[in-house]
Amino acid sequence: MAEFRMPSLGADMEHGKVVEWLVKPGDYVHKGDLVAAVDTDKTVMDIESFEDGVVAEFLVDIGDTVQVGTPIARITATPAELPPPPAPQPPLTSGRISPDARSPLTAKEATPAHPGATGGHPEPGAKVPPPVRHLAHTLGVDVGRLSGSGAGGEVTRADVERAAAASGTRAPEPATAPEAHRVRSSPLARRLAAELGVDLPVVTGTGPGGAVTEEDVLAAVPPRGRSGEPGADKPAEAPPSEARPPAPAQPTAPGNAPEKALPAAPRQERAAAGSKAESLRQAIGALMSRSKKEIPxxxxxxxxxxxxxxxxxxxxxxxxxxxxxxxxxxxxxxxxxxxxxxxxxxxxxxxxxxxxxxxxxxxxxxxxxxxxxxxxxxxxxxxxxxxxxxxxxxxxxxxxxxxxxxxxxxxxxxxxxxxxxxxxxxxxxxxxxxxxxxxxxxxxxxxxxxxxxxxxxxxxxxxxxxxxxxxxxxxxxxxxxxxxxxxxxxxxxxxx
The missing domain is CATH 3.30.559.10 (Chloramphenicol acetyltransferase-like domain)
Structure with a gap:
């Protein structure tokens, strides 16, 4: 079993925050596959696995900030390299042989049919590009059971999508339901949506492949009142008997048009952006100070x-x-x-x-x-x-x-x-x-x-x-x- 540690993503990096896991325990990963998104003081970066194996467990949660070199996950050997499990011993009850012992299961039958434990692992030598493998994990498709239609038997996106469509009538398990309905978006867009209370599945993405971008999240924020006062974004509810008649429209001169209820960058988003920019500025300042002190x-x-x-x-x-x-x-x-x-x-x-x-x-x-x-x-x-x-x-x-x-x-x-x-x-x-x-x-x-x-x-x-x-x-x-x-x-x- 190997430990996957927080990598150094630059000479000035001292710590990083895990903002997204791109795999889940039980997933098979190859060397070079993307496994997590990490937020440094400068930007959000995807980090890849340094070896082949099966993700055993996560050692940090999303949002945790840890020092460079800290173990953040464990990766076991590939299934072919794992030692065979010990044969189960039949329980002894009052000197009688258990009924289960009369019909012993084969090793294959005894293995629990759990996609995260043994399913989802491609057959040895199977060609599955990292993006296709990640799509298969997202849709709950076992690439090990697919016949690739690409060159040299390579599994393609179309193969995964056809397999997902064929099993679309099967209800996903509660534990994997969020994965099945995952929205394509960047970590920045997801973090911004969480801060602003925006539901990503209802946002129309304008990025590559329909991905939800930062601008899409901001456009989905409900418009706020013009005054910006507390409660201005909540419509005033008056009883029907007290409802006021609409005021007559007043002509407006050019350049003095009434305000439109357009989505604006809310205070939370501005604060988050300002905090990130300030953190980035401090990181750059520290690195440049070091450069001027150490480098002639x-x-x-x-x-x-x-x-x-x-x-x-x-x-x-x-x-x-x-x-x-x-x-x-x-x-x-x-x-x-x-x-x-x-x-x-x-x-x-x-x-x-x-x-x-x-x-x-x-x-x-x-x-x-x-x-x-x-x-x-x-x-x-x-x-x-x-x-x-x-x-x-x-x-x-x-x-x-x-x-x-x-x-x-x-x-x-x-x-x-x-x-x-x-x-x-x-x-x-x-x-x-x-x-x-x-x-x-x-x-x-x-x-x-x-x-x-x-x-x-x-x-x-x-x-x-x-x-x-x-x-x-x-x-x-x-x-x-x-x-x-x-x-x-x-x-x-x-x-x-």
Whole structure:
């Protein structure tokens, strides 16, 4: 039996709060399957299992905050590895043999038919992707009894849904009824619904696959009185004899229209958002204070010539549909990843008094959250991705970060971080390094600037790139080479 512990989801993480269990005792999990959602000071992240096995029990309840490394669940060996149960001994009553002993049950018959104990485990070698397995758990379908219709016998969502429909007439057990009617939603939306008293099953989801989002929960909050006074959200009930006739409609001037009873962010939601934003701000402040105290920063800046990159991108976008068009950030991120691969002093971690370069480039991207604060999840192996793949992963990363559905690896292992404030009109940004990383790159707004070349003055697209680096690992020579390499790579955008 192994203990599943609260993982470290970042260098500055000291504790985490379990906000949702994505499995239940008796469920079979594979290494990499999502098992819980954990709320850190920065965001809500999904954590995965580190081994195969069966969930034996939970050691903490939803809402419990525990230190990193604290056991939160136990996972047993797989059913095939469990020792066989001892044969039951027939009870002796007055020297007679029990009637049950005359007809001994086989091991298979003696095993209780409980889906959480032995059912729901796929057959050895069966291919069941984690999302499909989670759907099967939610719908109460035993994937071990399904014949996969996918490639190589893989069990698909359609297989699970057909099995669920075929057994739809069977009433669910009381203990599993909530699982059968579970609503797709993010932990943030569920937490907000609980705080505001919103019934999620009646909310219409507008997110991916009909998932209920934070905005859907807020829209479902009953409208409150305009005065905002206590009891304003409760309709006044007057006896019929005292009912007043409706007042005649009064014409209103433009801009002075009567208030509409539209759902507004209630005080509880604002307080919860403010509390979360304040907690996030404190966590970021503590980490940045540590960074400035421990890391001897040095700063460099250069102006990138983006004439060739912008011309190539505009020509390429003319051949693409609108949804697949590239943006300048994709080119800047890819050039940064390639440069980090070539200049390894910028890519890695400073831990235990020594620098450990990383063989992979996991590019952290600073993402602003709706209620304030930022997180910097990673685009994994960014140097190996095509521009299209990088764009797709970047969109998914931003969406999950703002919906509170980041995964542990996306927050735990960025090897170098990029911040881009160009969309806000900022022309240059000098970042503070995220420890234990050793470098941060900043990009400003892409501008048309006067540019002198070969004695001729013209107008070119350009942007300011900055580098904040750790003087314990590199110096201005290596930092300058890194920025110069980014500029060189952008001169041949077709090779990115």
């Amino acid at each position: 920063h040095y700063y460099l800046a250069t102006t990138l010539d983006l004439a060739a990159a912008m011309a190539w991108m505009q020509a390429a976008n003319q051949q693409r549909p609108v949804t697949a068009r590239l943006v300048p950030s994709a080119l800047l991120l890819k050039a940064t990843a390639l440069a980090a691969k070539e200049v390894p002093d910028m890519n890695g971690f400073f831990t235990r008094g020594a620098f450990q370069p990383s063989s992979a480039v996991h590019l952290g991207v600073a993402v602003a959250l709706r209620h304030g604060g930022i997180v910097a999840p990673a685009v994994h192996d960014a140097d190996t991705l095509t521009l299209d793949d990088l764009m797709e992963q970047l969109r998914g990363l931003v969406s999950r970060a703002r919906a509170g559905r980041l995964q542990r690896a996306e927050m735990a292992d960025p090897t170098i971080t990029v911040t881009n404030l160009g969309d806000l009109g900022v022309e240059s940004v000098y970042g503070v390094i995220y420890p234990p990383q050793v470098a941060m790159v900043g990009f400003g707004k892409v501008l048309e600037q006067p540019w002198a070349h070969s004695g001729m003055l013209g107008i070119r697209h350009a942007a300011t790139a900055t580098l904040s680096a750790d003087h314990r690992v590199s110096d201005g020579l290596r930092g300058g080479r890194f920025l110069a390499r980014i500029d060189e790579l952008l001169q041949t955008p077709e090779d990115l």
